[in-house]
Amino acid sequence: MSLGAREFDFVRDLVRTESAIVLDAGKEYLVESRLLPLARAAGHPDVTSYVAEVALRRQPRSRTAVVEALTTNETSWFRDNDPFTALRTTVLPALAETRTRRSIRIWCAACSTGQEPYSVAMTVLDSPLLAGFDVTIVATDLSEEVLAKGRRGEYSQLEVNRGLPASLLVRHFTREGLSWRISPQLRSRVDFKQLNLLRPYTSLGRFDIVFMRNVLIYFDQATKQDILRRVRQVTAPDGYLFLGAAEMTRGLDDKWEREPAGRSALYRVREEDRSCVPW
Incomplete structure (x- = not known):
């Protein structure tokens, strides 16, 4: 099941509020790939049901996990030299x-x-x-x-x-x-x-x-x-x-x-x- 529009909008608004990172329309694939491990760890069959639960329960720890998963962590030693x-x-x-x-x-x-x-x-x-x-x-x-x-x-x-x-x-x-x-x-x-x-x-x-x-x-x-x-x-x-x-x-x-x-x-x-x- 692909990520629902309502759930994507929730994630996009959450990430922007907490980190100012902008997730443009069309980045649903990125959200799904980054959140799938969290969804599986929480026992959900897909990302949509996981995000729906995070939105409903409003637990700070779960929201922080979502934001951190969507933060870009690309790095290397002496990058660009x-x-x-x-x-x-x-x-x-x-x-x-x-x-x-x-x-x-x-x-x-x-x-x-x-x-x-x-x-x-x-x-x-x-x-x-x-x-x-x-x-x-x-x-x-x-x-x-x-x-x-x-x-x-x-x-x-x-x-x-x-x-x-x-x-x-x-x-x-x-x-x-x-x-x-x-x-x-x-x-x-x-x-x-x-x-x-x-x-x-x-x-x-x-x-x-x-x-x-x-x-x-x-x-x-x-x-x-x-x-x-x-x-x-x-x-x-x-x-x-x-x-x-x-x-x-x-x-x-x-x-x-x-x-x-x-x-x-x-x-x-x-x-x-x-x-x-x-x-």
Whole structure:
């Protein structure tokens, strides 16, 4: 039995309300494929009857499970590579010069199962200029399930094959049965926290670098504008924002400006809009 129109509308409204992710008409197949495991685990013959029960019972846990199942968790190690080259060759050396307190804070938003923040951590460890620096990496996601996996730091052979150089696998991971576990040293450098990007960010503190790559593409224009405005509020005046290759701030928040960095690009608050000196 295919997903009913009423049930699809319920899921679409729920996901948009809780995460701002837009499910356009025609995505019924995606909803069915993502929710089928939940439906079977709950003893339902199909997704339609499962969604109908979730709508009727209004249990927060069930609704959260639906939203998390529809959240995109595509990720890999050193994804697209060029942003990490820019981090290593441009951003970290610049911050090493300007951060006299020898402290740097980095936020990886929508971090999924942890490959991005751990890739950042490995890049930091390989930066001699940061010797003696206190570098904090905060990794957030909407889904507690993917955050739990990130905290465990355990990955399958297929997962480590996606972008992780063999030299870094040997240095930072140990083999445990069919899986690979990240070293305690690297795991301790990343603080995983649950965060809905629709909610306030101020409790996270301020950051020198923000990774928000391949996130904005899932939101409508008003939500993109709101997120970029609020990211500015938690970014150091001379800080750096990384977006995905298909994302930009132009026409959304013109207080950001694009700066080329090798084969990649960075976003920084325009000089005239920086309200205070570096901290």
